Amino acid sequence: MxxxxxxxxxxxxxxxxxxxxxxxxxDVDAASAVASDLIADVRERGSVALREQAQLLDHVSEYDIRVPASHFEDALTALDPDLLSALQETIARVRLASAAQVPPAHTTQVAPGATVIQRWQPVERVGLYVPGGKAVYPSSVIMNVVPAQVAGVDSIALASPPQQYFGGRVHPTILAAASLLGVTEVYAMGGAGAIGAFAYGVPDLELEPVNVVTGPGNLYVAAAKRLVRGVVGIDSEAGxxxxxxxxxxxxxxxxxxxxxxxxxxxxxxxxxxxxxxxxxxxxxxxxxxxxxxxxxxxxxxxxxxxxxxxxxxxxxxxxxxxxxxxxxxxxxxxxxxxxxxxxxxxxxxxxxxxxxxxxxxxxxxxxxxxSNHVLPTAGQALFSAGLGAYTFLRAQQIIQYDKAALGVVAAGIRRLSNDEDLPAHGDAVDARFTVNNN
Structure with a gap:
């Protein structure tokens, strides 16, 4: 065997x-042509393309792409109490471990009157993908949503394929997990088309583009994430x-x-x-x-x-x-x-x-x-990390010098700017020390 x-x-x-x-x-590249066509179709035709893709790939039609509030209520009502308890325990543990992934702001005084602050800012909006093919993954809802929440992301959208056996609805346990986490912007869409929808938005659904797309998926989801990288950030190509x-x-x-x-x-x-x-x-x-x-x-x-x-x-x-x-x-x-x-x-x-x-x-x-179960595959662990709160954070430097501190390095800046044939750089510093500039 x-x-x-x-x-x-x-x-x-x-x-x-x-x-x-x-x-x-x-090879992810082998799926890129198909994924590229699906993404382009969504960019051009919006929800019409998403519905056609769902008909072809998920065998569903006549369904709500944007999940209505009643679907969340139905899912929570029907949720098995033991499963509810297991989901709540997992949420608590992932939240604790994710909190350790948020670095504190740090201020460095490089000289008297000269400070550099490094802080970590969350992205504004994320699109989280939860697969729904051979298995259903409410646990992936938790692994995507909790780190984003811990990082401080304000706007969270989630996508999962519409399910044929649930009348085109997103699987109820996925909706229940999302509801437990307070996520109400959920879309019944899957595959490369969903990734494209997150990256470029779908105006007729009022789905705004996101800054970062995360989550595992099949070969075509991995290919789609590779294609939109640069338009949005991604975690890794989790195949x-x-x-x-x-x-x-x-x-x-x-x-x-x-x-x-x-x-x-x-x-x-x-x-x-x-x-x-x-x-x-x-x-x-x-x-x-x-x-x-x-x-x-x-x-x-x-x-x-x-x-x-x-x-x-x-x-x-x-x-x-x-x-x-x-x-x-x-x-x-x-x-x-x-x-x-x-x-x-x-x-x-x-x-x-x-x-x-x-x-x-x-x-x-x-x-x-x-720990988080959204992890790099296919050798990407050689250069990528698993999903965590840090996936949704950006290091941001804040610099503040007073006049005396700038004066200490002014001559060096002039020397460097002249050497690089960028004299206006030095001029911008010298302007701070003219007679009329206090």
């Missing part, structure tokens, strides 16, 4: 590891999920297998990777994967994901090579199940989120850890 990659006797360089790591052959587990002989094969399956059930394109220095553990995990997959609900999806080129059981000489492999991969989710996880953690540089020990599965992070 899942292939083995044997690296015993090898200490690959980073460039060699980049050619060895299992990865989906899919099909990934899990990489570093484990040694002390790890429990049944737990490792369970965690690989937990992510593989998301999507046929999900990546499930084990890297271990124990051949015995590798064999035991393979057997457990076969046993547990046979009884899991989404067994066909899991079998496809684990059998794909993006998944593998990797055998290495030691845990140092294992961490090198992981750093080259840059997994969305990294679990470390070793005798002393802190040792391996000290060598980890690239990962969206790291889960340490037997009692910290990725499933915990997906729901109730307090």
């Amino acid at each position: 899942i292939r083995t990659l044997n690296l015993r006797g090898k200490r690959p360089s980073r460039s060699e590891l980049l050619t060895l790591i299992p990865r989906n052959a899919i 099909p999920t990934e899990i990489l587990i570093i484990a040694d002989h002390t790890a429990s094969a049944d737990l490792v297998a369970a965690d690989l399956i937990s992510q593989a059930e998301h999507d046929e394109l999900a990546s499930a990777v084990l890297v271990t220095d124990s051949a015995d553990l590798l064999d035991a995990v393979r057997a457990e994967l076969e046993r547990q997959t046979s009884t899991t609900t989404h067994r066909e999806r899991v079998q496809t994901a684990c059998g794909g080129e993006q998944s593998a059981l990797v055998l290495v000489d030691d845990l140092e090579v294992a961490t090198d492999f992981s750093n080259a991969y840059g997994p969305e989710h990294l679990e470390i199940q070793t005798a002393n996880p802190q040792v391996e953690l000290s060598r980890i540089v690239n990962a969206g989120a790291v889960f340490l020990g037997d009692f910290t599965p990725v499933s915990l992070g997906d729901y109730s850890a307090g």
Whole structure:
């Protein structure tokens, strides 16, 4: 079901590891042409294009694109009390962890009379995307909305695909989660068209453009986010999920297998990777994967994901090579199940989120850890962070000098501006010290 990659006797360089790591052959660029057409159509024809896309992709028609208040009320009324409690607990934990991501303002006195203040300002408006394909993700509502609220964003809009089995409504648990968080601007729209609607606005819906678009999605959502980057900010191109587990002989094969399956059930394109220095553990995990997959609900999806080129059981000489492999991969989710996880953690540089020990599965992070589950995929952890309050903040510098402090550096500014052949820069400083300027 899942292939083995044997690296015993090898200490690959980073460039060699980049050619060895299992990865989906899919390319976001390959979806760009389709996503670009969908975005352009929404820009040109607004809600008409969104309805046609929903008819084609979601098989719905005659529905409200802007969710009316009654839909929120219906969703909350029908919400199971146990699910309500779970959502409220997750909201509380994510809010606590997100609050730690907001840096305080800091004032630096660089010289007498000369200060530079750095403050963090939230963007004015955000568009948050919650997928609704093979599964429904009220947890993603929380992961998107709470950090934006903690950052201080005033205007929050949310989009999720209309659901055929709910008469074109957004899934009720998504609406209930939004309602719990006080979000009332929700749109029944999905895919690349929704991303385009957020980036450029839809006048006939009175949907104003946003400053930042965040949230996970399929290949076309990832492609759309790449296309609108620069018009708006984005978090990262969060595509099909990934899990990489570093484990040694002390790890429990049944737990490792369970965690690989937990992510593989998301999507046929999900990546499930084990890297271990124990051949015995590798064999035991393979057997457990076969046993547990046979009884899991989404067994066909899991079998496809684990059998794909993006998944593998990797055998290495030691845990140092294992961490090198992981750093080259840059997994969305990294679990470390070793005798002393802190040792391996000290060598980890690239990962969206790291889960340490037997009692910290990725499933915990997906729901109730307090961390955020919107994370970079496809190697983007090498240069991107997961979603957090900081995603919605911009560092802003405020500079104030008095006359004496400016005088200290005036000659240096003149020298630099002349050297760069920008003498008016120096003139603007000298003007402050003319006889008639007090």
